[in-house]
Amino acid sequence: MTSHTAPRLGFRPGLEQIAAYRAGKPAPVGPDGLSAKLSSNENPYPPLAEVVEHLGRIVGDSVSRYPSIAAPELTAALAERFAVEPEHIVLGAGSVEVAAQLIHAMTAPGDEVMFAWRSFEAYPILTRVAGAVPVEVPLDAGARHDLPAMAAAITDRTRLIFVCNPNNPTGTVVSADELDAFLEAVPEDVLVVIDEAYVHFDVAPDSPNGVEVFRRRPNVAVLHTFSKAYGLAGLRVGYAIAPTEVAEALRKVAIPFAVTRLAQEAAVCSLRAEAQLQERIDVMIAERARLAAGLVAAGHAVTPSQANFVWLPAGAASATVAERLSARGISARCFPGEGVRISIGTPAENDAVVEALS
Incomplete structure (x- = not known):
């Protein structure tokens, strides 16, 4: 029998310090048959019918051919949507892949990439994979970016700063004035990336508009995604x-x-249907408020969220909270010792969350 171990192979030094990305757990099946995956911040609703119908028409001649690297239709649609030049648009397989592009393009081994912590789990992984050094600046007491502390942590090795707004997993946001004050303190040779993966759910009146900040600042980039x-x-x-x-x-x-033709076509079709998509977004925002209110009424602390999830800063009780949800057939993202992130689901799924934690 052939062994598949290879003890003589050499692996990259430091690889043992890199954790594999941890995806949201699949949903268990509860006693009443409920199975709700609320661990990955996915949209609980399928794409719009016209998007699905369009993909059905083109799938046959899409999968056997390479897609266009330039993606001219999607690039043009995004440039028109945000009133920017097409050369400012760069695509990737999700905003996480574009974040990796940014780190690889902007850093050399030993350079520093700064971000709040806790924030998006991929940031430290992508940074270490690129050979750069992650600099994690703790969130403040309100689970928000501590921008003054981040400004104070900048060194001559800082090359890239991520500001996740709204922040994943806490759902908190920084204000436009806070962000402007921070950017004034950042050297011009440091790129600040405003990661707006959840921007569509942000209704805070004083939140910054990342694209408008990009127009005013030569060292700012913005990340968006079609995933949420x-x-x-x-x-x-x-x-x-x-x-x-x-x-x-x-x-x-x-x-x-990396971006398939199906993905490009679906994105273009979705941009054309943003008015219909907004109706779904409005429903999810209303469900977020309803879920948060139900959890508060049940005695739980809930951090105000501007994303498509809520954050329970449960501390040492986080694993217990996650176990109670799992017993009901609901998967949530547990950060042991810190809190539990629960994605917004359908109204019935959100009701089940409140019932499980009441």
Whole structure:
């Protein structure tokens, strides 16, 4: 019998410090048959019918051919949507892949990438994979970015700063004035990336508009995704809006053909149907408020959220909260010792969450 172990192979030094990305757990089946996956911040609704119908018409001649790397139709649609030049648009297989492009393009081994913590779990993984050094700045007492502390942590090795707004997993946001004050303190040779994966759910009146900040600042880029509000998580398409020289560098490190033709076509079709999509977003925002109110009434602390999830800062009780949800047939993202993130589901699923934790 052949052994598949290879003790003589050499692996990259430091690889043992890199954790594999942990995806949201599949949903268990509860005693009444409920199985609700609320662990990955997915849209609980399918794409719009016209998007599904369009993909059905083109799938036959899409999968046997390479997609266009330039993605001219999607690039043009995004440029028109945000009133920017097409050369500012860079695509990737989800915004996480574009975040990887940014780190690879902007850092050399030993350079620093800064972000709040806790924030998006991929940031430290992508940073270490690129050979850069992650700098994690703790959130403040309100589970928000501590921007003054982040400004104070900048060194001559800082090359890239991620501001996740709304923040994953806490759902908190920074204000436009806070962000402007922070950017004034950031050296011009440091790129600040405003990661707006959840921007469609942000209704805070004083939140910054990342694209408008990009227009005013030469060292700002913005990340967006079609995975959340548009319901296209399985097709993997995200993009950056970045300064021209940054965008050119990102294209050099991008994975060729990463954004499939199906993803490109679905994204274009979704952009054309944003008015209908907004109706679903409004429903999810209303459900977020209803779920949060139900959990507060049940005695739980809930951090105010502007994303498509709520954050329970349960501390040492986090695992217990997650277990109670699992027993009901609901998967949530547990951060042991810190809290539990619960994605917004359908009204029935949200009711089940409140019932399980009451």
